[in-house]
Amino acid sequence: xxxxxxxxxxxxxxxxxxxxxxxxxxxxxxxxxxxxxxxxxxxxxxxxxxxxxxxxxxxxxxxxxxxxxxxxxxxxxxxxxxxxxxxxxxxxxxxxxxxxxxxxxxxxxxxxxxxxxxxxxxxxxxxxxxxxxxxxxxxxxxxxxxxxxxxxxxxxxxxxxxxxxxxxxxxxxxxxxxxxxxxxxxxxxxxxxxxxxxxxxxxxxxxxxxxxxxxxxxxxxxxxxxxxxxxxxxxxxxxxxxxxxxxxxxxxxxxxxxxxxxxxxxxxxxxxxxxx
DNA sequence: ATGATTTGACCACA
DNA sequence: TGTGGTCAAATCAT
Numbered sequence: 001x002x003x004x005x006x007x008x009x010x011x012x013x014x015x016x017x018x019x020x021x022x023x024x025x026x027x028x029x030x031x032x033x034x035x036x037x038x039x040x041x042x043x044x045x046x047x048x049x050x051x052x053x054x055x056x057x058x059x060x061x062x063x064x065x066x067x068x069x070x071x072x073x074x075x076x077x078x079x080x081x082x083x084x085x086x087x088x089x090x091x092x093x094x095x096x097x098x099x100x101x102x103x104x105x106x107x108x109x110x111x112x113x114x115x116x117x118x119x120x121x122x123x124x125x126x127x128x129x130x131x132x133x134x135x136x137x138x139x140x141x142x143x144x145x146x147x148x149x150x151x152x153x154x155x156x157x158x159x160x161x162x163x164x165x166x167x168x169x170x171x172x173x174x175x176x177x178x179x180x181x182x183x184x185x186x187x188x189x190x191x192x193x194x195x196x197x198x199x200x201x202x203x204x205x206x207x208x209x210x211x212x213x214x215x216x217x218x219x220x221x222x223x224x225x226x227x228x229x230x231x232x233x234x235x236x237x238x239x240x241x242x243x244x245x246x247x248x249x250x251x252x253x254x255x256x257x258x259x260x261x262x263x264x265x266x267x268x269x270x271x272x273x274x275x276x
Numbered sequence: 277a278t279g280a281t282t283t284g285a286c287c288a289c290a
Numbered sequence: 291t292g293t294g295g296t297c298a299a300a301t302c303a304t
Binding site for chain 2: 113114115117
């Protein structure tokens with residue numbers, strides 16, 4: 001998915017929707033006037049919004065893109081006969097279509113596990129490699145995260161492969177646990193270039209261990225789950241605690257961007273739908 | 277002890 | 291041959 005393409009715009013919008021829903025959930029949790037049952041219901045609504053956004057992203061991720069045609073010549077000859085060989089150590093993603101997203105956060109509601117980091121020529125920041133934390137379940141989704149050169153607060157995230165895992169049940173259930181906050185759903189050290197971020201990463205690790213254990217259990221309990229429900233991300237929490245305001249006027253896309261059009265109510269949805 | 281992260285090495289592609 | 295993607299052993303954190 002190319003930057004600025006309609007699908008990329010929708011993914012970006014849905015990511016913002018996730019953040020908004022996450023923010024809503026945080027606000028609801030901070031509101032103590034509601035009864036426990038009401039609070040749980042409100043949080044479930046917020047979680048439902050997150051799930052919807054995540055499913056839209058997942059569906060869009062399956063849309064073939066014509067913008068990234070970096071397939072190698074050999075790929076065109078092998079599409080009809082998939083090789084039975086195990087994944088190679090390199091260029092395994094060469095034949096897959098990358099869906100690139102530029103975002104203010106690396107959090108996207110999925111649980112990722114970092115498996116590599118590489119200094120890239122001409123880039124100030126290293127490139128980080130993540131794979132789905134549910135790879136053991138056969139999920140081959142990976143992503144590549146790189147800090148933007150011109151805007152260190154922004155991340156260029158390229159997604160490869162589809163999420164075939166079914167770990168959403170644990171996350172969705174965990175969002176409504178009595179007396180417990182929303183759990184971290186993303187293992188991410190993408191911005192952990194300082195001690196504070198590293199400490200935050202360490203904090204998240206505990207969450208993942210628990211979450212994965214729960215997911216293992218839930219995936220056994222509910223095999224019918226087909227989708228993947230993104231949930232609250234601790235990165236989102238961190239950004240909200242830091243006053244993250246995605247409607248701020250200093251956003252890089254605040255002028256004449258599709259996202260801004262969306263916020264203004266003048267976004268051309270028909271164009272997007274037709275383009276898809 | 278277990279699981280996650282780091283990082284050097286390996287390997288394939290251009 | 292250089293670059294970039296992945297592996298896996300070592301290290302770290304809990």
